[in-house]
Amino acid sequence: MPNSSPTWGVVATVDEPAILIAAFVRHHLTIGAHAVHIFLDRKNEAARDMLAPIERCYVTECDQNYWNESGLSRRPPRHTARQKFNAEQAQALGMTDWLLHCDADEFVTDGSVVFDDLSGANDRCVIIRNFERVYTPTANQKGQDAKLFDGAFREPIEMFDLVSEPLFGEFAPMLKYGFSGHVGGKAFVPKGAPWSMGVHRAHVRGTNERAPSREGRSLFYHFDGLTRLHFLLKILKRGYETPDGPKRKMGSQRILQAIYAREHAHDRHKMTTVTQALKALTTDQVAFYEGFQSLNQTPFGPQGCAGLDLSAASFDACLRAENAELLDMAGLSYFGD
Template sequence: MRQAQTPSWAVAALGDEPPQLIAAFARHHRAIGASEVHVFLDRPNPALEAMIGDRDGIFLTTCDQNYWDRVNNGRRPERHTGRQKFNATRVYRNTKCDWVLHCDVDEFIRDGDALTDALSKADREKGLVVRNLERVYLPGATGSSIFEGGFRAPILFQDDEAEALYGRFGKFLAHGLTGHRAGKTIVPTGQPWEMGVHHPKSLSDGITPDLKRMKQRLLLHFDGLTPLHYAIKLLKKAFEDYSGPKRKIGLEREAQYRFTRNHADRPSEVMRLVMGVQSLNASQAGKLQLLDALTPEGFTPRDCGDLDLSRAAFDAALRERDAGILAKAGLEM
């Protein structure tokens, strides 16, 4: 079933990051055409509201105990992914928009017009998978902005091919990426579905409904906004502890966590891993371009000219927020 008029779309995300990143996420998506941007905060973020300003269509919700008492009988899902899915599903069931995209605050749609055009032609009986690229640091430097760099696409490597391109770091990359290659699904409202991390699920049987994949890769994934940010992500995941069965992750990502656990007392080794998996030398960049798997053009979020999106400011916020785990690991940059 095709849509007769220009479709509206909303974005839902759970964020626990420095305020300038969340503000950039919300302001950018509102500026490129999202009718609503819903950001749920795992903890208070007092500086964020001032960074959003008086823009309409952006909704911030702090998920404190009062929130969980009100919406879920006091029960706060223990896992981050559980809180993500719960909040995104609430948006899905209550929005008046035609579609809802569930993603993370480190993921940015690069072209709102292209997304809207795709939605105008989409089948509202199916979810539409927005395929992703992953930010990578290009030869020379990581730059001064948290959005610095180009973008690489996933490639189906054989183990020897990955090693030939990335050397010792090839075993830490899945299809040449540190993060996911599944993309995120924008979901038509009005279906008997619930939102998942990457794809929706049917309420009747928990099965993923029919999905169609976009040809364009419109989702830009910044898997760590700075090298320090990625190192902190590795440290947190390496020592993550929660009840119940452990979440299944890829072998390559688990290898990163295992390396981090084994080298947590050697911060220089952790940072060597970070730069090894997230940056390219000239030879690697040239080979990826030959494979049509590297987009060297950078990205600048819309409506963010007055935000301090420098690496220095972002890392300063991280050092204050995550002082405990940084001190434990002896990680300084």
């Protein structure tokens, strides 16, 4: 691997509106990714059409033929298992010196910092941190002018569980270190290493032992739902993943969110309240995060996305059309009206 000019790529397994997938691809290629591998978890002709003209974007449709030829006995029922398998397929292609697994709602912020992190570090994985988007009273994604990437970004607070109850009340257990989503970051994995890709970390192939790693300075923003409706659909899908509720391996706060969504989806007031509690901050909560120096209010916009309709209203309309059956079944068709 030429340490002077390391190349890097991103791999994602996606089940999202085409506009988000296109923004994800364009942004990472613009900031310096050499390749972006997209595995479509369901048929998405709109995404294929939008991505087809983009050089260095490699699209695989994970249809029944794909899984029949995968060597597996069936399509893995767990999304995380499909992510891991697909990441390993991209890793095996060896198109770049380094490969990062991301979700479509995760955006690396600065390609130049990535380059610095990866230069001369090919004996270990490089871990990059994540901040999480949150709405504030002054950066709140509402109204006809609202954009998908509006908001501020919170950093994890290790002692959150000890001090959060007075301000976050009954919803405090649904926030881990102050995040609604994961706090684990992601790993750049070097080409040719005897390690298998994972969702967050690489492992020594054939074992549960984590691959050696070091902390990088790179950062990515996790939006954990590009709109309030997007977030609710995310936790609702987990709530209905099995007939009896969420059984998959995930963080305790995500299990609580999924159970709450399944039990109360029909209740407009409760769903509005939980979304506000998990995805938006009051003035006092802003002060709480700022007291820990854990809130960045610098705006973010994806790079290379001129001409894309990144309005929240358009995105939500697409979500409703694509998820009408689930929304109706759960009693959540009203949300956003």
